[in-house]
Amino acid sequence: MPAEVKVEAKSARPAAQPASPPLTERQEARRRRILHASAQLASRGGFDAVQMREVAESSQVALGTLYRYFPSKVHLLVATMQDQLEHMHGTLRKKPPAGDTAAERVAETLMRAFRALQREPHLADAMVRALTFADRSVSPEVDQVSRQTTVIILDAMGLDDPSPAQLSAVRVIEHTWHSALITWLSGRASIAQVKIDIETVCRLIDLTEPTEPTEPTEKL
Amino acid sequence: MPAEVKVEAKSARPAAQPASPPLTERQEARRRRILHASAQLASRGGFDAVQMREVAESSQVALGTLYRYFPSKVHLLVATMQDQLEHMHGTLRKKPPAGDTAAERVAETLMRAFRALQREPHLADAMVRALTFADRSVSPEVDQVSRQTTVIILDAMGLDDPSPAQLSAVRVIEHTWHSALITWLSGRASIAQVKIDIETVCRLIDLTEPTEPTEPTEKL
């Protein structure tokens, strides 16, 4: 068993995806307790209900420790979202969408995710508000969420090697997805409206798929 | 000297609230000072630099008064955005976009707005973060901003009587616009990328020309 290597864990952020964080079992357990408490509190009352002192107490960790693991409330909630996204990606993989066109499949996938969020609207509120409120210090984590979302959409499209135009369409779909969620969460758009918006933006996909589904010729 | 005359909010501000109470001149002046201080502080350091105590001091108003005028920091910043949007709408009206298609004109308009925001990135940060962070208690004001944005886009399209499909497209464009701004502000997307996203989503407009008897590209 290789001894755990300490790579100057002083100034770097503790729990991140990219570089392998050398966490012991107890640390991993702490991290998990924190994320669980975060999701639980968020499910109750949304963004405001996730109070750092409560998260700390609820996960049996000192406040200072909580901040060592997640340097801000937004970091914590974005990490919570990463966690949930992973779970959802697994779920979606099991039953792939059945539409005929890529646009249909993407819309179906997003609507399925949307229905999942509707079951926990407060949790959705906390995560989405954190995502859009995040400033530059959270960019790496937010970017990771964005990449994960992109993967899910590309999965639904059934593409391995998207063209630049298709990536643009996917980005616009993600924009619409996030913003539509916000309008729904803040009570300014109905569920039906979100559905329409998603279906509308998904038509963009058809624009980027002229006739040939797979065209290896790609130039950047 | 006669008592202060109540000023109807019609000259410079088209109704924010349906039942907006008439403000005296001194009150109108206070409101204006507050909005000015808000914009000024925001221009310096963005969302975080707009501190309620500083806004109060800077606009020569007690903290309690500030909160009477704007019940929260987010309310204040959304109102600041309404103010700026109005100004921008005026500016845009003077030089309408010159594209051949509706999609081109909308993209040009949004890019023009984007360039204006680039000149005051901190102000943009404060306003956009407030907009997307706003909870239900700010819905009416946020909705007002949204309607104003819609008007600007429909103006650019040159439409008086948009079809439901066109309104959907406009909503999706707005979603993309807000979300793309956020990714730019948080340093996760370049200016070029925002431009591409805007141009991409504007193509949706071309997809929606069902009800009009007039056929493709024609200059009005």
Add this chain to the structure above:
DNA sequence: ATCAAGTCTGAAACTTGTTCTAGATTAGCG
């Protein structure tokens, strides 16, 4: 002019995110 109701002010208090400190605990190591 005068009074009642509403508004503004200054200051303190409260809330919650965040930081800091001193001491206890743990992990890796010879």
Add this chain to the structure above:
DNA sequence: CGCTAATCTAGAACAAGTTTCAGACTTGAT
């Protein structure tokens, strides 16, 4: 085992948004 560095804990302290309150000032009506 005993050492050292890192980590964890409890708790105070700080920062900024928000609320509250008593008293002074305005406003509108008599």
